[in-house]
Amino acid sequence: MSGSLPIEPLGKLRQRKSTKWREYDADVLPLPVAEMDYPIAEPIIEAVTEMMRRSDTGYLGKFPELGEAFAGFALRRWNWRVNPESIRITTDVGVATIEILRTLGSTGDRVVVMPPVYPAFYNWTKEIHLTMVEAPLLKDGVSYSIDFAALEREFAAGAKFFIISNPHNPLGLIFTPTDLKSIASLAEKYNVTILSDEIHAPLTYSGNMFTPFASVSEEAKERVITLTSASKSWNLAGLKCSVFFTENKELHEKLEPLVKGIRSRASLIGAAGHVAAFSQADDWLDSAIATMEASNRLLHALVEKKWPNVKLSNPKNSYLSWIDFSQTKLGEDPAIELLEKARVALSSGIPFGAGGKHHARLNFATSDEILEAAIDRISPWL
Ligand SMILES: Cc1ncc(COP(=O)(O)O)c(C=O)c1O
Incomplete structure (x- = not known):
């Protein structure tokens, strides 16, 4: 321990x-915003300091080390095999979500969420004029579960996207592989694209197992865009860096035009810090x-x-x-x-x-x- x-x-x-x-x-x-009062991990301090000492403070370009570091982390912690070459770098999960929805969606498209949920999901979709619809979680005392009937109702009503906080902010819920498989099947039935925000995943408590959404089934693999960052788990929000990827080749291609633009809006120092977080901390x-x-x-x-x-x-x-x-x-x-x-x-x-x-x-x-x-x-x- x-x-x-x-x-x-x-x-x-x-x-x-x-x-x-x-x-x-x-x-x-x-005690509000999700920042930690903990001291930063030493390997991250060293990586960031080393960049400064080398005056290596230019723009972020190709940075394959980050894809490799995240893929290594996913394999070590969750036994999940991610192709490092599919990984794209962006400023933060917010920017990535907005730009992905802007690229794949059109004004008025319906986006489903399961409240109570991280408020920025509402702001991000509003910013690009998409329509948010809710499939609230079912509450039983302090326990919450997915309302599959509500989810199907919203998917059937023409939703184009589903955003999930996996694990769930603010409840700290870990979704089961069965839950995630069922959502993926519904998404397949109604042609909904899933954005799985997995930013809190590394912070899963001992004795519990986080399930990456894209790992649960073939359907999920084809439907899910995964977004994550070291910013929550190692308290690096100020370093402005995050990653996203999908194993769906068509979606991957559709998102290609985004890559150069949003990568250069992320931080080079942040990318170096993220490599240290995912590989040495x-x-x-x-x-x-x-x-x-x-x-x-x-x-x-x-x-x-x-x-x-x-x-x-x-x-x-x-x-x-x-x-x-x-x-x-x-x-x-x-x-x-x-x-x-x-x-x-x-x-x-x-x-x-x-x-x-x-x-x-x-x-x-x-x-x-x-x-x-x-x-x-x-x-x-x-
Ligand atoms: C579920 C979730 N997604 C995204 C974010 C914000 O991430 P970023 O700073 O990378 O946009 C937070 C921050 O608290 C969060 O809780």
Whole structure:
């Protein structure tokens, strides 16, 4: 079992310049946006520093090392064989999603998502004038499952794309191979292209197995475009780099015109950092997972003791907790009230789509001290 990662004290964290630490007033404990308070993995620091020392700070061009590094990681961690040559580099998962949909779709095309889900999916599709439709997950207490009837209804109504957060943000759900196979069969039946956003996948907890969507069946292999990045799992969002690929030859060809343009909008330094993440930072990743599993346990213990009228999700992946405040005094948007009253910043549940009211998301990739302080600040307002 790997040890926990050391986390700097609050005063030191507040010196960071990222959005998590700059968005709010100095008295607020920030637990919203998906950034980690962990220290960066040493091999990534070395790779990025080495680029700077060599003054190797030009544009990103051909960079086969990244495809190879990701393919190596996928084989080691998930026993998934990916062709490194099929891998394309882009700025981030957001840019890749937008540009792929812009290339393959037309104004008004329908895109299905399964809320509550990562809010940017809504913003990205809106930005290019596609129409978002929802097939909400079924809720049973704190457990969620896919509503296949709703999914089929939306696919049959003419959806062209389906975007899945696999594993699922904000619930930390791991979809089973059976679930994914069933979605792929429906997509085949109604000719829907699947974008599988697998950015959280490396952060899957011990004893659980992540399933890459494209690996589950021949149908999936032909229907899925996989998008991922080291930005969530190794906290590299500021390095601006990500990858996408598909094993469907026709789709791969259709996306060719995108490649040069979007690759040069990604960061060369970021690509070098991503190579280090995918090829030299497994130990760090295991420690990060162990740290977040411990924080999740602490959060559950604290909530059970101090917030008896609140329900928490049971993530199997990543560092996000989906919190149901519906039995408390708080209104439809608990995050807004808690920012004002408790001076703790959570992500509002409402932008996560259907099922988001009375909920908020908490990022627990932080220290025990900060988590405990946040719980204590919020307690009087429930
Ligand atoms: C599911 C999911 N996809 C994408 C992103 C953003 O990725 P990027 O910064 O590469 O656009 C996030 C960030 O939190 C996320 O949770």
